[in-house]
Amino acid sequence: MVKKVQFKELTQIEDKGSQRFGKEEQEYLKQLAIDERVVHYCRVMYEIYREKATKIIQAIPIPEKRKEKMIKLVEEGV
Secondary structure, eight states: OHHHHHHHHHHTOOSOOGGGSOHHHHHHHHHHHHHTTHHHHHHHHHHHHHHHHHHHHHHSOSOHHHHHHHHHHHHTOO
């Protein structure tokens, strides 16, 4: 229950500068993202969209050299 209360408090912090969102809050959010597997989810979604982008680029009727440059940008995007 403590985590729900802490999360609710964090989501209701108004834009009052960085004084109210310090190291403790950052660490809490970081641990929450790890515990809830947010990082894993984001990596999976990134791979899905990277693959989709690559397939779309491959289907574009342009010279292969340009496709290679575009694919390289997609792969290096993150």
